[in-house]
Amino acid sequence: MSDSFQIQFSYIPRTLQFRFDAGTSRGVLKTREVYWIKAVSSQNPEKVAWGEAAPLIKLSPDYRNDFEDVLAATLEKLSRQTWELDEDSILHQVKRQVHFELPSIRFGVEMALLDWIHGGKKKFFPNSFYDQKAPIPINGLIWMGDREFMLEQIDQKLKEGFSCIKMKIGAIDFGQELELLKYIRQQFSKDQIVLRVDANGAFSTQEALHKLHQLAEFDIHSIEQPIRAGQWDEMRKLCRETPVPIALDEELIGMKDKETLLNTLKPQHIILKPTLVGGILETRNWISLAENLGIGWWMTSALESNIGLNAISQLASAYNPSIPQGLGTGKLYHNNLESPLEIKEGYIRYGEQAWQNPT
Template identity: 70%
Template sequence: MTSPTTLCFSYTKRTLNFRFEAGTSRGVLKTREVYWIKALDSANRDIVGWGEAAPLVKLSPDHREDFEEILKKTLVSLNEVTFELEEKAILNQLEDLVPFDLPSIRFGLETALLDLACGGKKRLFSNRFFDAQEGIPINGLIWMGDRDFMLEQIDQKLSEGFDCIKMKIGAIDFEQEIALLQYIRSRFTKDQIVLRVDANGAFSPKDALKKLGRLAELDIQSIEQPIRAGQFQEMKALCEATPLPIALDEELIGVAEKKTLLDTVRPQHIILKPTLLGGILETREWVKLAEERSIGWWMTSALESNIGLNAISQLASALATKIPQGLGTGKLYHNNLASPLEIESGKIFYKTEKSWGEPV
């Protein structure tokens, strides 16, 4: 057991620039603000822990105009706190210290303190992704845009060796989206290429079931969030009648009564974004409850920089995931932090021979 100690916290803000206009059903993203949290023991300043707080625009409970001020006040208050640098103690203490409605801050602090506790090497806990450089299968993400842009992305992902493709839908004409999915299916069977779609709540409850039927004809593995979050009875009815598996995503954000949601809606899958759900402890609880109910799950990033992506990858690995995760966002930005994270043949790897950039 480590001796309790007081720590020093600070942060660095960076505006990340997308390589392209990233289209979603909630709008187009061109930049992304992230806050890298630094934790160090004043008695040993050579060891530094780094985490990332990155609230997602229009989605994170803590996306607010005064976020930076809230982050600053939170870190100042923690400078007076004594921490025991051991995994369980860190997670439990931060659950008490950081409110549930500040999920990205809690996740960033969890990551920074776990990194510090493990020697400041960007390793958070035992996991084969870091320890054995074991690759994690991921889906190739197809962003919304016009038909030609989406078709170009599809061809690129297929040529790069992805065997799981996830396409965001809901921005262009539905028939055009069906045609793009048919293009993939005309070349590859469901045993060769797994197809996922993400509607980000774009369908209405009235027409959702009909559209799910069209998608099911193309052997789609799952659809994320077909209707907008908060329509529990409509979503429950959809999950009962759906011809293809439904995965809840935005539906989980800000939910404290996890059992009630899962038992009411009974989805086939859930999608876990630690930045939006409140971090490592909350994500582990979602996984436990899902597995107890035979509900599938996988993890995805919420467009974090490589610091956050590394943490989520290690968490997915530690939870012994076997199916493709949504962890292919590291190349989205012109000015992402240099890191050992690399994608090869549809998997993300931690290449120990490569170095991290300095978060400044």
């Protein structure tokens, strides 16, 4: 085989169906649109590789009415390119060829190309998750909803053996949300159960610090995005004064000047969603900067199908994470692809089941 190759890209749209009404700060989700990117080469037509572009409603920079047209045009352009058989070359060429404002397409193309150079086996680079079947610790996610629905989820996650629970807040009365956290803490100490909360920017700047002090009573590990993104003066002050470590999430989306953001706001943690921040290369850049500044991080999926979840899990695994990652979204859908990904007792694993072919 030569040291360079051409790829013919195509895509398959899929509407994923949630098993329940998934409450978020952007409304209730019942379905999720994803686009599976297929990569084949005339040099080796038997080898088929896959990626996934999955812009998230009202949040991804590339969530737009003409997304499918933009995806088709981008893949047509990339099908005329020649690629080197080298991971670093591929990632930098994708960065040059796919606009920064199309982060989910960047990620999907990176996936498909790296899968292709590794044999079309759903492997993207060396990592212990795929190579040694090493499990990754994950948090159990509690979706927004009424008190009874959230309590039901909490009991289920505790029963399933999760040692880290992440609760989305901001949907119901804050007092009721505090009661749910108290319910967990009455049963389990912070050494037994790690508690994270995600406000998705729901707090006003006036009330945020007071609410953070109320949350601190329950030994909260961290809070994601307490106030809306883009309010740098207020966020910098919060990160300095907070009694609960702050993890920036939406703040990172569409941000080119990573170093200025981290140096200005000085958060305790950042949350990395490759689909939203622009894929593998951009995520690695965020990690490098954060670690140099002593800022913690973990990786989270953004409601992708199992194709995207597999790539994010492998990317997280390459850093040998010791704290729980946000990778527990594979069982959300009725019609997800069957895959080797398994979630058991607070871990995600790459098991033995064969992959179902995308159609």
